[in-house]
Amino acid sequence: MVQIQHTGAATRASETPTPAPGGLSPRRENLVKQLILERLSETLEISELARACSLSRSHFSRAFKCSTGLSPQDWIRQQRIARAKQLIRETDLSLTQISLECGFCDQAYFCHIFTRSEGINPFAWRGQQLAARPSRRGERHLCYVERPGAQ
Structure with a gap:
């Protein structure tokens, strides 16, 4: 019985991904990644990416790394x-x-x-x-x- 409940919970969790604690929301993460990819040939300032997410530069950098495992740079x-x-x-x-x-x-x-x-x-x-x-x-x-x- 415990096995079945555990499996059901794992299935529900994979269907609706939740952002990592302290990370960017999925909407913000997708927004900033799209912005980066669209402007890859240009100089990108972290402060500009942070502004697009309505976050301070330092908070954005921490949240981005928490979400992706990599710093924005x-x-x-x-x-x-x-x-x-x-x-x-x-x-x-x-x-x-x-x-x-x-x-x-x-x-x-x-x-x-x-x-x-x-x-x-x-x-x-x-x-x-x-x-x-x-x-x-x-x-x-x-x-x-x-x-x-x-x-």
Whole structure:
């Protein structure tokens, strides 16, 4: 009987998530995350994010970390790296263009943060991604040399 009641309570709790004690409400958390993602290429001030949630800067920072497990700066950095990885995989943009598109002040800082996060520099990471891509049927690789008369 106790087992059944415990299971029922766990099911109800997962259906209606409650904010972590001291954290942001789900509405505020979604609002600020959306704001960050929409403006990822721009300079984002924590005070501006706090204002959007109608909280002081310090209260917002504590509540955000309580809700996400990361400080606002770390969460923003993580999202910028994720966006950079997507652009590296899916586009031919230069690393300078990618760094600016993702809100880093310059390529050197982007490379430093990317390497610290991923353990490999973005140029080498791009090379790994290109090498891991499945080749399309009939596509020739740069290292392939066709000899005249060979079949």
